[in-house]
Amino acid sequence: MxxxxxxxxxxxxxxxxxxxxxxxxxxxxxxxxxxxxxxxxxxxxxxxxxxxxxxxxxxxxxxxxxxxxxxxxxxxxxxxxxxxxxxxxxxxxxxxxxxxxxxxxxxxxxxxxxxxxxxxxxxxSGKTTQASGFFIETAEQRILFEGNALPLTPVEYRLLAELISHPNRVFSRQHLLDIAHEDQRDINDRTIDSHIKNIRKKIQSKLPEPECLHSVYGVGYRFELPPSSST
Missing domain, CATH: 3.40.50.2300 (Response regulator)
Structure with missing residues (x-):
């Protein structure tokens, strides 16, 4: 079943x-x-x-x-x-x-x-999912912004795809650790923070403003749609 x-x-x-x-x-x-x-x-x-x-x-x-x-x-x-x-x-x-x-x-x-x-x-399932100019291509395991692929590692892809697929939802570090666990066995909160930092840099190279990935103190992270795309 x-x-x-x-x-x-x-x-x-x-x-x-x-x-x-x-x-x-x-x-x-x-x-x-x-x-x-x-x-x-x-x-x-x-x-x-x-x-x-x-x-x-x-x-x-x-x-x-x-x-x-x-x-x-x-x-x-x-x-x-x-x-x-x-x-x-x-x-x-x-x-x-x-x-x-x-x-x-x-x-x-x-x-x-x-x-x-x-x-x-x-x-x-497996088709492109769109959110605020970001395109998640599940079959190809890549994420595009306005047609340009972000240079993500496999772990970064899984983390960002999860965040983009649920805009404004706050994900705990533990949940994100579970997402990353497939490729990395020896990981901790700092590893997740490092991945998020790298993802931010890659997004900012394509979309300098506004900030899309937000830290939620003591909890984890959330992805926020740019205002122009959520109105």
Missing amino acids: TDNSLQRILIIEDDLKIAALLQDYFVASGYQVEQQHDGRSGLASVQKSLPDLVLLDLMLPLMDGISVCKEIRKFTQIPVIMLTARVEEVDRLLGLEVGADDYVCKPFSPREVVARAKIHLRRH
Whole structure:
């Protein structure tokens, strides 16, 4: 059985019963799940910490699903599946034109939604992930900024890819040690600090301002999207 425990699904749906039903099915399939019940909160959640896939209702309070999807596509290419009770063809096409990967019409089978999500997660795996001008090419094990590859070591690649994939999330040094552990057995906090220092220099050679990698005193590090890319 495939272990999906590290994959996180974000459900943005204002119908609490539907959201709860979908969560039950995804949790039973081994995924982590978060719910948000209006468009603004949903978008804020994606900006704070990228999920692996978003289930996005078309009709939402505060900010509709089309607008949320447009904003999401400004900084990431994670899979987005639209949920809609409006079956007019224009709505289906419009949803896909703004960057949605798929749509499911209500009422739907939760099993079908999970199956669709698995397909898109598999397709997305190994493809380029974009965040604020940074491109993570998983298959090639490299990171580009505005088309230019950063000269990263394998350990630096793994550390930066983890940080970029979850903008604004604070990672402990222990977590980053675990990421680096594959290639280096004799490592400690100072080794991580040294790697981060080197990564900073390599980013600053391409992007002098603003600072993207931030130290969090007594905890670890976080990657922060430049303001122009997160608004």
